[in-house]
Amino acid sequence: MKSHQTTIIDIAKTLNLSKSTVSRALTGHPNVKPKTRERVLELANQLDYQRNQLAISLLTNRTQTIGIMVPEFLSPFFPKVIIGAQEVLAKAGYNVIICHSNESYETEVANTRLLLASRVDGILVSHTKETRNFEHFKIFERKGIPVVFFNRIVEELSVSKVAVDDYEGAYRAVEHLIKTGKRRIAHLSGPDSLTNSRHRLNGYRDALANHQILIDPALIISYDLTLDKANIYVNHLLNLPQPPDALFAINDPTAIEALKVIKSRGLRIPDDIAVVGFSDDPISALIEPGLTTVAQPVDEIGQQAAQLLLHQLAADDERPEPELVVLPTQLIVRGSTVS
């Protein structure tokens, strides 16, 4: 049982005022006698009065709440993005509801309904690796609720987006491997449904092509980003008649799994096989050898996404044109590629 929460009517009755006056006193309306305001504020404070945001939302049709949906938050990437976004949104007076879809399309759709029912004013989304149909996001558009994609973006939807330059990051990573003398460079890629996966693959291809290295399809494996699969594919690559002398992995967890497999086989890193990851998870600096990886400006991704959303929200009449922000990456060289 929830006990009664103080309302303006309680205050009005106690003070023999109308609820209008109490409301005005509380909201700082000028037309209230200072003495009256003082009495109201004091009693409100004394009774732990909290304005009921629900009632106001019902009235204004704005909840001052933003939904953030991420596919997972076990790796530190998404939590950091969320912190960055929350910072910016809080300053602008918005609350945040966080959902995680757990890489499940169904959960994502369900969360979508939850957010609509909560009447969020806007959402920030990174979709699941399973998501190929984006109808559930179009509902937001139709209702005039702005959507901003980050990290995993959807090219077919005309909304604001924040991404890092995956292509460039991958290109530099592979070029780095080539410069250290590697020629048979494998790539463990992610599912085709993810833009960043596709862009990293393109960066990999172009780096090879521009350095006159033939692309061997046997060295490119797309997989679903689960670690046991990573294990299997790394072993598969090492068992090839002509095994790779380097591996560019779609992300750090994959690269770290690869390092494990390679070490357990007694191969030398980076001499026998070098490894590069993507993201610069904190763990990459702690393992041995340190993992060479492409760092992303994680906080900034969240901050920028929030900014783009605020920009959409600010417009009172027509929504402004969608914006696209692409942030730079940085190659961090460690022991997994250079001894």
Place this chain on the structure above:
Amino acid sequence: MKSHQTTIIDIAKTLNLSKSTVSRALTGHPNVKPKTRERVLELANQLDYQRNQLAISLLTNRTQTIGIMVPEFLSPFFPKVIIGAQEVLAKAGYNVIICHSNESYETEVANTRLLLASRVDGILVSHTKETRNFEHFKIFERKGIPVVFFNRIVEELSVSKVAVDDYEGAYRAVEHLIKTGKRRIAHLSGPDSLTNSRHRLNGYRDALANHQILIDPALIISYDLTLDKANIYVNHLLNLPQPPDALFAINDPTAIEALKVIKSRGLRIPDDIAVVGFSDDPISALIEPGLTTVAQPVDEIGQQAAQLLLHQLAADDERPEPELVVLPTQLIVRGSTVS
């Protein structure tokens, strides 16, 4: 600008019905002609109608929303707890608002206000290491909003709590070190404000005492859990005239920082100095040597906390007695203590 959202009145007008009938059709009330229900549902679907949860909350004085507040979510511990809790709460029809206080007392108090304004039906909390005054949580009690503490609990408040057996876990960890022949066992402890910090310290003390090992105050250091401090104190310990031959760290990040320092000094692990952590963060299995650590049932902490909250929420009249759940830990032995 937010475009108009479909309401039951829109549907009622279009179909020449009263809004009550539409409401009944939508909520599955039995007293509606099947034909009518069908027409309503079809139109609702066609118009992307979503029930406005705000209006219902205003009516029922329940938001079906639970607030979860954690001090940080960069280490994987709290995210996992949140996932566990969310699972259970979602099944019971509750949404979740996640706040992180960033280990700041001020932010915690601010979040507290945010949650009250959002009219959450209950909260799950792990407080910051700075929090010594718990008045802001008592407001929830006064308003009849149940609070459940987890991980970092508050003994002075009479609410439900979930913790692991920190004392027992610490005791076993230190006993393990003693059994491997260590005698000068240092402890990097957390701030006194945290119950788990105090309990782990007690476990450490009692393990030593019960094995007739004198407790050397110089080997016990309480600190604020920031990694640069950990670095300083580990160095300090190693510089002692009689340095320790083992270190029991309050948590895994601390232990890992210690391993780094120890390795950089060229000491052998575990021969010169053994290290034990607490939590079994995923990284502990990946570094070299592997970190011996006390594993906590992380998902279960979240699930149990959610259960206790649901139990409080279920009671229609009086709140049931607060409950305390203490979950077992498990010592995971790796290379940092046994070669």
Place this chain on the structure above:
DNA sequence: CTGTTAGCGCCTTCAT
């Protein structure tokens, strides 16, 4: 089976 009425807590005209 369906319509009417009232009210959740608040803000906002419109009066006074």
Place this chain on the structure above:
DNA sequence: ATGAAGGCGCTAACAG
């Protein structure tokens, strides 16, 4: 400077 009335979207009696 204050009060009265209406309405945000919805559900729950109460009538038919």
